[in-house]
Amino acid sequence: MSHDDPDPAFPNPPDPRTLSAFVDDALPERERAAVLAYLELDARAAAQVADWRRQKAALQALCGAPERNEPVFMVVRTPSPWWRRAGLAACWLGVGAGLTLALGPLASRLPGGWGGFGGWNGSDTISFARRADIAYAVYTPERRHPVEVAATEEEHLINWLSKRLNRPLSVPSLQEYGYSLVGGRLLPGEAGPAAQFMYENTTGARLTLYVTGIARDETAFRLLRDGNRRTFYWVSDHMGYALSGPISEGKLREIAIDVCSDLGGKPESWQ
Template identity: 55%
Template sequence: MNGESSLIPTDGLGQADLDALSAFVDGELPEGERRAIAERLVHDPRAADRVTHFRAQRAALRALFADPAAQSSGPCIVLRIRTPWWRHALVAAGSLAAGVVLAWFAGTLETYLLPPAAQSAFARQADIAYALYAPEQEHAVEVAATREGTVVSWLSKRLNRPLTVPSLAEYGYAFLGGRLLPGSAGPAAQFMYENGHGERLALYVSAASLAQAPVRLWRDGDRRTFYWASRRTAYALSGEIPGDRLRAIAVDVCGDLGGRPEQWR
């Protein structure tokens, strides 16, 4: 990935910064440097955006070159790269450029046509589910992470869509497992994470009526939920940690799941 850094906009970041961020995404940094980069992402939106781009690029390449036989053995999600305008200008013109503009415009319409009331209702459901199950010590999840393939496959079938469990290991959170919950749009899934201090985060997933919706914040007391929609699937990440840290994690999760974390509200 480092070899491609010079081909993308730097956003004011130096080559050393881009190399370090790329190595961070590829898991090539020593523990001390990895922690320093993770903390930097909380306060540096440019670096966080670049990491999101690198992660989406890596995920798309893995999906592109994955073994089809291996893919058929379990649920997966194919991520897409949101190709920047300057690359389109290098490879196409005329009708192709017009097609890109029309696709972007259509996506924008979908974003703003999704009823805000439905989005806030979804966020509240995610918040309530987090408030209900995060304090549980013995029954925080219905199926434990020791059966990760089972819980993801089961919830994918119940929600009738391929699901994936994003890794939050770089932020110190381990995957505990998941559960099936009722939602206003049908079945919903909740994936629970926990760090070494006992703090928990929950990713809540359900069907969405339209393809895209920008990331928004729902707050109830000390609980915060960042929520969005991508590919007709709604997501919400809830926790009781500082907002800037939860936001940085939500940026990564949104990008990893094929969303548009740049559309913050």
């Protein structure tokens, strides 16, 4: 049987979202039984489900297993599931980290620093800023499940991520700039967990704040550009912060300064 010639017993075979819910064990028992019966007849669909399960398991292992009773949302958008794109992004993060280590000694000799980082030569800092930019590109296009925990559970979100990063976290308000908190998620960082908080305005434009531990303690403030995306990033008290979005550099810098102040940093020390 093929998808082009469906079995008469299944005139409406399960679509990718239903198969995704099956992988996540999120279907009612009756629907789950129907999908199982369908997969027994469609070898190609069964192989695809098995492939998604392997990718999901690999991504969960990379990010860390969720706490018991913690919500985990998985979503598939035709033609590929989001964890495939996230997995690819994680692979690129690893490649980027390797290139950073390899090219780090050359960065200080390049005019203006390497790749638009404004001359900040700490390889761990470059890596966390790049991770923040990639995380923005991967997760902000999601419409239905852009975050793991929604803003309606803000207290739970903060407590969960604070526990995973082993440091008290807070979420700055961006309401004065027209952005409301959407929620947040846990991500793999360079040397441990990282957190991403997502904001959205009334037109649907989004900003993200990426937070992770950093070995060194800098006071510099730098800008990373990638296409129409910009990321202002800084380190304060051994924590790296990166604010990413597609808005103008001047406006993003203004917001970043306020965020730094709200989080206990000292933007007045930036040069």
